[in-house]
Amino acid sequence: MAQKIFLSQLKLSDFRNYAEATLPLDERHVVLTGENGAGKTNLMEAVSFLSPGRGLRRAVLADVTRVGAEAGFSVFAKIEGMEGEVALGTGIDGEGEAQVRRLRINGTPAKSTEELTDHLAVLWLTPAMDGLFTGPSADRRRFLDRLVLSIDPAHGRRASDFERAMRSRNRLLSEGRFDPSWLSAIETQMAGLGIAMAAARQEMLGLLRNLSAATEQTPFPSPTLTLSGFLDETADRPAADLEDLYLDMLRESRGRDAAAGRTLDGPHRSDLLVRHREKDMDAGRCSTGEQKALLIGLVLAHARLTANMTGYAPILLLDEIAAHLDEGRRAALFDLIHELGGQAFMTGTDRSMFSALAERAQFFTVEGGSIRP
């Protein structure tokens, strides 16, 4: 079984609707209940800031600071992490547009928020993700990239370097500057990065596939996952061949891309295709409940994979996950979450929905930006 990572304390200051709040925790799961607008999701969002990026709402940093606060927000957590006990503090510095997220690890400023991944992994499922299978492909790509990132931290850097190179190419083309050596240099960089991104995504899907083949059936099925939209037929060829192929595509499509004002081929155009395996049906055409079960299955599979690969179960943030499940499915879900061996944060409006967790969880009531047992 994976080793446990858990938050033993969480402190918020000027975070969303919290002026100050402290949550003393033990290694059990955490259930947060309260009325709509009480601050349950805000608390989950605070925990999501213990991973790189903009948190589970993909927030603009300035929006996170409590309205009326004099300084920026901060989140402080004591963690029993991958490298033992650690104190993590994050918040914002600066004013307006210049606001940046800062991170301190045991009181020492960190170079980048990516250093958080040395200590813990945080995964989440929120109601905002309910439309994942029917919404725009960019959402599914982002979802997949977060999965990849949790086992391959270099993926984020590759993706941002690719974006930057692509923007340079688009700019040169739109300005009519068809300088062949300059464009070739940029396209060579794009080919290397783009194929590496596609390979990392394919590898992730392969790992999930193997895992689901080795896992017993649950009420939360593992979907069949495939990538489409970029070098689909050739994905199993050696990386060097694929780089040459992509480089040729880019060279030949300069005129077309200049006219379109953007690069039309690349890993930024891939889509994650999700199918309900047992029903042999596209996820987008499944019922609302089936889509939710698929999403839960996917997030659980990813959590299991992260635990298998790193030896540490991730922190799970499951916002309003129990709301649409019947009693049997809820109990099955709690058992699956518990078997993962990590700490999960769960929210809902009604405490009784979580009664099957019993002693396995700590229960808190959230009300108007304050928290009590």
Ligand SMILES: Nc1ncnc2c1ncn2[C@@H]1O[C@H](COP(=O)(O)OP(=O)(O)OP(=O)(O)O)[C@@H](O)[C@H]1O
């Ligand atoms: N920067 C901010 N400053 C002050 N309040 C904020 C800020 N951002 C959001 N809020 C408020 O925080 C409140 C709680 O939001 P939250 O999403 O956490 O509620 P919730 O308990 O999850 O509710 P629900 O059950 O409806 O999902 C909202 O009323 C929102 O207006």
